[in-house]
Amino acid sequence: MENKERIGFIGLGNMGHPMAKNLEKNGVALAVYNRSVEKAADFLPGTEVCQDIPKLVAQSDIIFTMLSNDDAVHAVYETILQSPIHGKLFVDMSTISQEASTQIGTLLRSNEAHFIDAPVAGSTQPAKEGTLIFMVGSENAQLDRVKPYLTMMGKAVKYLGDQGKGIAAKLCINYYLSIIYQGMAETVLFAEKMGISREDMMAIINESACGNGASKVKTPLLVNNEFPPAFALDFMLKDVRLAVEAGADFPMADTLLKTYQGAHDAGYGQQDVMAVIDYIKD
Missing domain, CATH: 1.10.1040.10 (N-(1-d-carboxylethyl)-l-norvaline Dehydrogenase; domain 2)
Structure with missing residues (x-):
């Protein structure tokens, strides 16, 4: 597959780091961001390690987020919403409340961006092996757009309906x-x-x-x-x-x-x- 989309990845914790590394291994045009920049020390020279979220958003078409809880997700997306995001696709893989996910999706769509909730089944070893299972709530057109990248990080993508069903x-x-x-x-x-x-x-x-x-x-x-x-x-x-x-x-x-x-x-x-x-x- 020819990877034309520019991919951003925010959140390089125990799960996010190996997931982003699997995208890197598959040769995507990748930019990463983590609040603690040392978590990105082992990425290859072709991957851009961004110093802030606005820079990552500006140079990415699809942005993945993998964060710890509602507060962390809200904080990141509040920053994202300060940037031009028309047409960009945001994929949140965090485990958060349905309420928080719905709020974020509504705000992104009101700014003419797209949003998918795609949390995962599996822990750190499947994340390293690329054998996670994605549970996806999405518009069909956006699922088609992101699915090739999900399959780089997981072994199955389960489409469950509208946004919120993945959570x-x-x-x-x-x-x-x-x-x-x-x-x-x-x-x-x-x-x-x-x-x-x-x-x-x-x-x-x-x-x-x-x-x-x-x-x-x-x-x-x-x-x-x-x-x-x-x-x-x-x-x-x-x-x-x-x-x-x-x-x-x-x-x-x-x-x-x-x-x-x-x-x-x-x-x-x-x-x-x-x-x-x-x-x-x-």
């Missing part, structure tokens, strides 16, 4: 994962009480119908009881809150909020979400 699907996925992670933690602790090792218990889970991608990815962390953050517990707490605010008023919701909030308060927030096992154990 909706992401909140559902992370609500489900919050249940799985707490369930795995409790199951492993129960197994230990019954004299079964973590290694044996996780092997049984993964080799049975109970196993899934999440259980297999988190097995080494549980077995070694070490939790470097592929997906930080604080992000899971944020996403459970967002799900509840969006209408997840189910029996598990209060339990999940109590557990992840308690783990945060106990100091586990910056560790991987599976550190919840130490909080429950204590």
Whole structure:
């Protein structure tokens, strides 16, 4: 494919950095920006590292954003809206509230720009491997425009309808994962009480119908009881809150909020979400 669009990428954190690197590997005309400029130190000379957002926006046709929360996304787009953006396409891949996403989309469209919400399923390893799944809410014409670049960063692009549907699907996925992670933690602790090792218990889970991608990815962390953050517990707490605010008023919701909030308060927030096992154990 001949890449004619100029691509900008804002947000080079644990997810954004490897995603932008995959665009670079595919030879796109790329400009990147991160508030902490050292995060861009390993990009090749052909990639422009911008010192500010207006410069990146001015020289890009499609701008991807991958940021941590509502406040960060609002701050970036407030800056973006101060620049001429007619005809430009903005693709936000952050996990934020539907309300924030809708507000930003409305503001961009009122300035004759386009907006897609395209959050991802997958954590840091799939981001590095280019095997993320994109959940997209978009106008069809804009999806056609951006899809070639999404496939450089992911293995699947799921179109779900109008803008906002991508965020909706992401909140559902992370609500489900919050249940799985707490369930795995409790199951492993129960197994230990019954004299079964973590290694044996996780092997049984993964080799049975109970196993899934999440259980297999988190097995080494549980077995070694070490939790470097592929997906930080604080992000899971944020996403459970967002799900509840969006209408997840189910029996598990209060339990999940109590557990992840308690783990945060106990100091586990910056560790991987599976550190919840130490909080429950204590």
